[in-house]
Amino acid sequence: xxTSEQSNTSHSVIQDAPDDRFAANDVRLSPRGWLxxxxxxxxAFWLIPLAxxxxxxxxxxxxxxxxxRLGNDYWNYRRTSRxxxxxxxxxxxxxxxxxxxxxxxxxxxxxxxxxxxxAGDEHRFVNLGVDGIHPVALAGLIECYGNAISNKxxxxxxxxxxxxxxxxxxxxxxxxxxxxxALAPQFTVNIPCYxxxxxxxxxxxxxxxxxxxxxxxxxxxxxxxSDDLATWSFEHPYENPLDQVTLSLPSADEPPSPEPDxxxxxxxxxxxxxxxxxxxxxxxxxxxxxxxVQRLQQRDNRVLVMIGPLNEHMLTEEGLAAYQQRxxxxxxxxxxxxxxxxxxxxxxxxxxxxxxxxxxxxYAILAEQMKENRGFRKFLGGD
Amino acid sequence: MLFHTWxxxxxxxxxxxxxxxxxxTRLRAPWLLAASYVFYGWWNPVYLLLILWSTTVDYLAVxxxxxxxxKKPWLALSIVNNLGxxxxxxxxRFVVDNVNALAERFDLPYALSDPNVCFLSDGxxxxxxxxxxxxxxxxxxxxLPVGISFYVFQSMSYTxxxxxxxxxxxxxxxxxxxxxxxxxQLVAGPIERASHxxxxxxxxxxxxxxxxxxxxxxxxxxxFKKVALADYLAMYVxxxxxxxxxxxxxxxxxxxxxFAWQIYFDFSGYTDMARGxxxxxxxxxMLNFNNPYxxxxxxxxxxxxxxxxxxxxxxxxxxxxxxxxxxxxxTYVNMxxxxxxxxxxxxxxxxxxxWGAIHAAGRVLTRSLEQTAVYRDRVPTIAKQALTFSVxxxxxxxxxxxxxxxxxxxxxxxxxxxxxxxxxxLLLAGLVxxxxxxxxxxxxxxxxxxxxxxxxVALVVGMVVYMAAVVTSGNQEFIYFRF
Numbered sequence: 001x002x003t004s005e006q007s008n009t010s011h012s013v014i015q016d017a018p019d020d021r022f023a024a025n026d027v028r029l030s031p032r033g034w035l036x037x038x039x040x041x042x043x044a045f046w047l048i049p050l051a052x053x054x055x056x057x058x059x060x061x062x063x064x065x066x067x068x069r070l071g072n073d074y075w076n077y078r079r080t081s082r083x084x085x086x087x088x089x090x091x092x093x094x095x096x097x098x099x100x101x102x103x104x105x106x107x108x109x110x111x112x113x114x115x116x117x118x119a120g121d122e123h124r125f126v127n128l129g130v131d132g133i134h135p136v137a138l139a140g141l142i143e144c145y146g147n148a149i150s151n152k153x154x155x156x157x158x159x160x161x162x163x164x165x166x167x168x169x170x171x172x173x174x175x176x177x178x179x180x181x182a183l184a185p186q187f188t189v190n191i192p193c194y195x196x197x198x199x200x201x202x203x204x205x206x207x208x209x210x211x212x213x214x215x216x217x218x219x220x221x222x223x224x225x226s227d228d229l230a231t232w233s234f235e236h237p238y239e240n241p242l243d244q245v246t247l248s249l250p251s252a253d254e255p256p257s258p259e260p261d262x263x264x265x266x267x268x269x270x271x272x273x274x275x276x277x278x279x280x281x282x283x284x285x286x287x288x289x290x291x292x293v294q295r296l297q298q299r300d301n302r303v304l305v306m307i308g309p310l311n312e313h314m315l316t317e318e319g320l321a322a323y324q325q326r327x328x329x330x331x332x333x334x335x336x337x338x339x340x341x342x343x344x345x346x347x348x349x350x351x352x353x354x355x356x357x358x359x360x361x362x363y364a365i366l367a368e369q370m371k372e373n374r375g376f377r378k379f380l381g382g383d
Numbered sequence: 384m385l386f387h388t389w390x391x392x393x394x395x396x397x398x399x400x401x402x403x404x405x406x407x408t409r410l411r412a413p414w415l416l417a418a419s420y421v422f423y424g425w426w427n428p429v430y431l432l433l434i435l436w437s438t439t440v441d442y443l444a445v446x447x448x449x450x451x452x453x454k455k456p457w458l459a460l461s462i463v464n465n466l467g468x469x470x471x472x473x474x475x476r477f478v479v480d481n482v483n484a485l486a487e488r489f490d491l492p493y494a495l496s497d498p499n500v501c502f503l504s505d506g507x508x509x510x511x512x513x514x515x516x517x518x519x520x521x522x523x524x525x526x527l528p529v530g531i532s533f534y535v536f537q538s539m540s541y542t543x544x545x546x547x548x549x550x551x552x553x554x555x556x557x558x559x560x561x562x563x564x565x566x567x568q569l570v571a572g573p574i575e576r577a578s579h580x581x582x583x584x585x586x587x588x589x590x591x592x593x594x595x596x597x598x599x600x601x602x603x604x605x606x607f608k609k610v611a612l613a614d615y616l617a618m619y620v621x622x623x624x625x626x627x628x629x630x631x632x633x634x635x636x637x638x639x640x641x642f643a644w645q646i647y648f649d650f651s652g653y654t655d656m657a658r659g660x661x662x663x664x665x666x667x668x669m670l671n672f673n674n675p676y677x678x679x680x681x682x683x684x685x686x687x688x689x690x691x692x693x694x695x696x697x698x699x700x701x702x703x704x705x706x707x708x709x710x711x712x713x714t715y716v717n718m719x720x721x722x723x724x725x726x727x728x729x730x731x732x733x734x735x736x737x738w739g740a741i742h743a744a745g746r747v748l749t750r751s752l753e754q755t756a757v758y759r760d761r762v763p764t765i766a767k768q769a770l771t772f773s774v775x776x777x778x779x780x781x782x783x784x785x786x787x788x789x790x791x792x793x794x795x796x797x798x799x800x801x802x803x804x805x806x807x808x809l810l811l812a813g814l815v816x817x818x819x820x821x822x823x824x825x826x827x828x829x830x831x832x833x834x835x836x837x838x839x840v841a842l843v844v845g846m847v848v849y850m851a852a853v854v855t856s857g858n859q860e861f862i863y864f865r866f
Contacts, residue, residue, distance in 0.1 A: 026825070026834040027842050028600045031592040040844045045851070202389030216852040228855040230615045233808035241810060 049075070049215035056247045058083055062114070063105045065127040067250040068257070072180065073221040074145045075214030076249075081128055082148040089126045090380065091149055093296075094157030095138070098129025100363065102262040102353040105252045107360035112367030117380070125155075131256060132179040134162045135289040136170060136191070140183030142292050144208045150299035153379065156292065158307045160326055161356040162285040164275035169285050170194065171278060182207065191284065222249055262359050264350045265314055273355065274319035280329050293339060304379040305334055309344035309366060311352035342375050384425040386602075386656045387610050394422065395660070402664060407587040412558045415565065415584075415664075422566035423529075430528040433468065438563045440464045441538045442556055445545045449552045461542035465535045472527055477731030530570030532728055536695055538563045541577035543699055550577045558584050567660040571653050573671040573691035580666070588665025598663030600843070605655025607846040608648040610854045612818065615811055616645035624783050627793045633805035635797045641807075642783045643776050644815050647675065650689070674822045676775070679767035680753045681746045684775060696725050715750075719743040734781045734790055741778040 029037055060083055070076045085091065092098045092110050100108035110127035117125075128149070133141065142149065166172040170184075176193040178184075184191055186201035196204075207213040223244045224232045232241065261268055280286045296303045307330055312320055327343060334341035344366060351362030358366060370376045384391050398418045405414050424431045444461040448454040470478075479495045486493050511518055541562070544550040553559045562581050568574075623630050623638035630638070651672035661668040671691050678684035685693045701721040707714040719740070726739020752758050758767075777794075784790035824833050832838070 026830075027604050027839055029596055029839055029843055031596045033836060033840055033843075034596045034599060037840050037843045037847075040840070041847050044844065044848050048848075048852075199388040199390040202393060206389060212851055219852075220855070229810070229853045230618055233810045234618060234806070237806050237808040 045210075045212040049211050052215060052218075053079060056249065058249065060084060061252070062124070063108065063111045063127070063252070065099055065105050065108065065110075065252045066130055067252050068131055068254055069226075069250045070218075070221060071131050071133075072182075072226070073218050074141065074183070075211065075218040076222070077128075077130070077141065078145040078148070078214070081146055084126045084128070085148045085150075085152055089124055090153040090155060091126050091128050091301075092155045092157070093138070093142070093146075093149070093292075094129045095133045095159055095162075096129065096131040097159050097356055097358075098127060098157045099131045100127070100129070101131055101256060101357045102260050103360045103363060104255075107363060109363045109367055109370075112364050113370065116367050116371050129157070133183075134168070134170075134179060135285040135292060136185075137180035137183035139288040139292045139295065140180070140185065142295055144183070147299070149296065150301060152301050154296050154301045154303045155379075156296065156303055156305050158289055158305050158330060159356055160307070160310060160323065160330065162289075163278045163280065163283045163326065164355075166276065166278060167193070169278040169283050171282070171284050189284075219245065260353070262353050264359070265311060265352050265354050266349065268353075270314065270354065272314055272316045272319075274316040275322070277319075277322045277326060280326055280333075286330075290333070293334075293337075297339075302379065303339060304376065305339060305341045306370070307331060307341060307343045309347050309358065309362075311349075311355050312346045313349040313352065314355050340375055340379055342370070342373050345369055384422050386653070386660070387606055390425075394418075399663070403590070406590065406665065411587070412555065412561050412584060416557055416561045419561065419564040419566040419569060423564060423569055426529050433472075433528050433531065434534055434564055435560075437465060437468060437535060437538050438560045439556075441542050441563075442553075442559045444542055445552060448542075448545060454546050458542055458546045462539060465539045469531060469535050472531060474727075474731045533572050533574055534563055534569060536692075537574050537576075540574070540695065540699065541581075544577055550581070553577070553581055553585075565661075565666070567657040567664070567666075568668050571650070571657070572689075573654055573657070573669045574695050575668060575691070579669065583666050590663070590665040594662050594665060598659040598661070601655045601659030601662060603659075603843055603846055605652040605657075605659060607850060608652030608655065611846070611850055612814060613645050613649035613652060614854075615814070616641045616648065619807060619811065620645055620783070624785065624789075624793075627784075627789055627796065630796070631800040631803040631805075632797050633802060634807075635793050635800070637805045637807045639776055639780055639783070639793070639797075641811075641815075643676070643772075643779050644818075646779070646782075647672070648818075674826060676772055676819070677768055677822055677826055678771045678775075679764055680771055681742060681749055681774060682753065684771055685742075685746075692725065692728070696721050696728075700724060715747050718746055718750075722746065729782070733787045734784055737787060737790070738778050738781040741774070741781065745774045745778070 058080065060080070064080075064084070066073075066077060066080060081091075090113075092113075098109060105111065105127070108127055108129075110125040113125040128146075130138075130141065162168050167176055170176075170178060170191050170193050172193045174193060175195045178193065181194060181196065182204045184194060186196070186205050207217070220226055220228060223246065224241075227235070229241060232244075278285075293303055293305065307327060310323065310327075312323065315323055331341055331343050347358055347362045347365050351358050351365060353359050384394060398414075402411070402414060402418075405411050420431055420434075423434060441461050441464075444457040444464075448457045451457075476497055479497060483494050485491075541550060541553075541559075545552065553562070558581070561584055562575075562577060565575075565580070565584075620638050620642045623634055624642070627635060654668075654671040658668045658670075669691055671689060673687040673690065675684055675688040678687050701717055704717040704720060705713055706717060722743035723736055723739040726735045726737070726742075729735045729738070780793050781787070781790045784793060821833060824830070
């Protein structure tokens with residue numbers, strides 16, 4: 001303690017009254033200094049992400065899709081969607097069924113549609129699916145990061161798998177982690193299984209509107225294995241972090257981790273299931289799916305919804321009946337709203353890798369089916 | 384509510400505009416008090432009862448002192464009440480655990496119950512059940528009110544100063560309650576004196592643009608210290624100190640070195656933010672840290688580290704004990720007692736007592752040495768700083784260790800466990816060294832270089848951009864909250 005030699009009576013106790021000095025070190029700015037610093041900070045926040053787009057090449061080769069590792073990189077999604085939506089593209093939006101979880105980028109639905117329909121560069125099909133995204137998150141993605149998807153043809157996949165249980169539907173009362181919580185509504189809708197703190201929710205909302213934070217996330221995800229710099233430095237204590245920033249983004253063909261087993265579902269030993277389907281009228285995912293359709297339409301997109309193709313071979317009789325009911329109800333809702341909708345035919349059993357994902361052969365057949373579909377042709381033709 | 388969270392930002396952005404509107408009116412104190420109680424109650428509204436109790440008792444004690452010539456009983460009431468609260472909530476279990484350990488050692492068939500459980504939970508449950516009310520009060524045994532050591536000391540200083548005639552009577556309860564609970568410094572100081580803070584609450588503040596600029600400057604520096612440095616260092620310190628037996632000498636040494644900086648950045652960062660917020664409100668809170676690791680002796684260290692606490696102990700413990708007025712031996716005894724008590728103030732564990740004892744021993748051993756002409760004039764400053772820092776670091780081992788056993792083991796392993804790669808990130812080392820270098824240059828004849836306007840602007844811009852770009856998680860509590 002400060003038991004210094006000042007305790008003689010000649011020294012008053014409060015002689016050295018509380019120290020009002022500014023601080024130990026003079027990192028102190030005047031109002032004018034703050035003005036200058038403020039301008040510089042705003043410029044840095046504004047210019048760094050802009051400049052980054054110029055110096056980091058985004059190689060949008062044919063059959064490009066969002067690299068698996070960048071699935072949570074919403075800044076990159078915004079950038080990619082802006083880059084790919086420059087011509088007369090048809091944009092494919094959805095989850096891993098669109099993205100192609102079990103296949104390479106040249107075996108996805110968009111690839112086969114491009115090949116089958118001989119779409120030129122200007123009229124190509126673009127894969128803007130995100131692996132692991134669900135309708136609640138997709139609504140947030142489109143709302144906050146998908147502004148560039150406007151005045152386009154949009155093929156939106158409706159995967160009823162997300163209503164196959166309260167857990168998938170996010171309506172379970174038990175706190176459950178789920179994909180892309182940062183895209184879920186933080187204050188407007190109650191998601192029963194989501195228990196983030198108020199501070200976390202506020203942070204997410206701020207990050208959505210503050211592009212610099214999105215850019216910082218992008219750098220972390222693309223170059224530091226999604227770790228923050230501090231965590232990364234503990235794993236690579238003697239490496240220079242700047243060496244990590246190679247300005248070379250992951251390849252669209254980089255497989256998910258762990259690499260999925262693309263064999264047919266029954267070959268892998270998967271059994272038939274009877275999901276605990278959630279009724280559409282009370283489903284949170286369905287509610288957000290509808291919201292996404294409406295948002296895309298509000299942005300002057302011509303939307304075609306593709307329901308399925310779920311692996312009906314993998315459902316028990318009871319499960320199938322419940323699914324059919326929901327499929328019909330979903331199609332009916334679209335019809336009611338005047339939204340073009342295609343119910344994908346069930347693919348051969350061997351072409352499914354699990355309950356919802358086709359393999360390469362499945363996508364080829366699906367593309368063929370779509371090509372033959374009148375509604376789809378009409379959608380492309382713009383009649 | 385933590386300063387470095389979004390919730391606090393929302394809280395402050397709601398509070399501050401209204402504060403600016405009412406600062407010159409009678410609504411200022413009620414608004415400050417309401418905000419302070421919301422801030423404090425955010426952790427647990429039950430805590431508010433304690434702060435309200437402590438405030439009320441001290442306010443009434445001083446009113447009673449003012450109304451009578453018999454001041455001593457009222458002072459005693461205030462001290463007993465405050466120390467009783469602190470003792471019950473902070474030290475009750477420590478005492479019981481030690482008494483029970485002694486009883487066990489001597490094979491005595493007695494064991495005391497946890498006072499928090501038996502007096503609060505069990506007691507309240509017994510009352511409720513006697514009233515046939517079917518409600519079960521949850522276990523209070525882990526209820527250590529945040530910041531109790533700070534506000535109890537602050538409140539107690541008022542009654543003591545009033546008793547000594549060093550502070551005027553505060554007639555307004557609201558204003559007094561605001562003094563005790565002022566939110567920027569409520570949970571981790573600086574521990575303000577009534578003579579310094581109350582007058583600032585009595586007059587309408589003039590908040591100039593310079594005040595706002597200064598407040599922002601302090602806040603940014605404090606935020607940087609906390610989220611970019613302290614929390615980063617914690618990532619190295621925590622695993623090592625959680626399982627010291629798994630680490631060898633270099634890692635243990637570096638973890639101790641890292642902890643020395645972690646606690647400095649954490650605590651002084653909090654203080655900077657508190658002072659910055661205060662400054663923006665037109666309230667000047669005292670300087671609490673002054674480059675402590677540049678101290679050239681332990682006495683100097685304590686004039687630079689947690690200044691508000693060390694001066695509190697000096698004025699309310701060391702000097703009442705006699706200070707240095709009764710000869711050399713008594714001075715040393717007083718010094719040792721003060722430091723050991725201050726160690727105990729930090730927490731109810733023997734590690735803190737030993738931490739205080741090491742500082743006391745160091746101070747006793749070096750006091751005479753520091754007064755010799757040879758040491759004063761011939762020993763290079765940097766050598767004195769290195770020696771002081773080494774003793775402080777040694778003491779931090781006890782402060783940080785989870786038990787005295789761990790602390791001795793860490794010290795033993797530092798000298799005996801051999802070498803191994805400590806895996807200390809170069810980036811972290813670089814950050815800490817650059818801060819030390821900054822402080823060193825700042826206190827040298829080259830101060831002008833680092834305090835030039837463009838350098839300061841560049842530093843602030845660099846800190847803000849670095850935090851936005853690099854720091855992701857920012858919800859770690861401050862170390863001193865647990866005291």
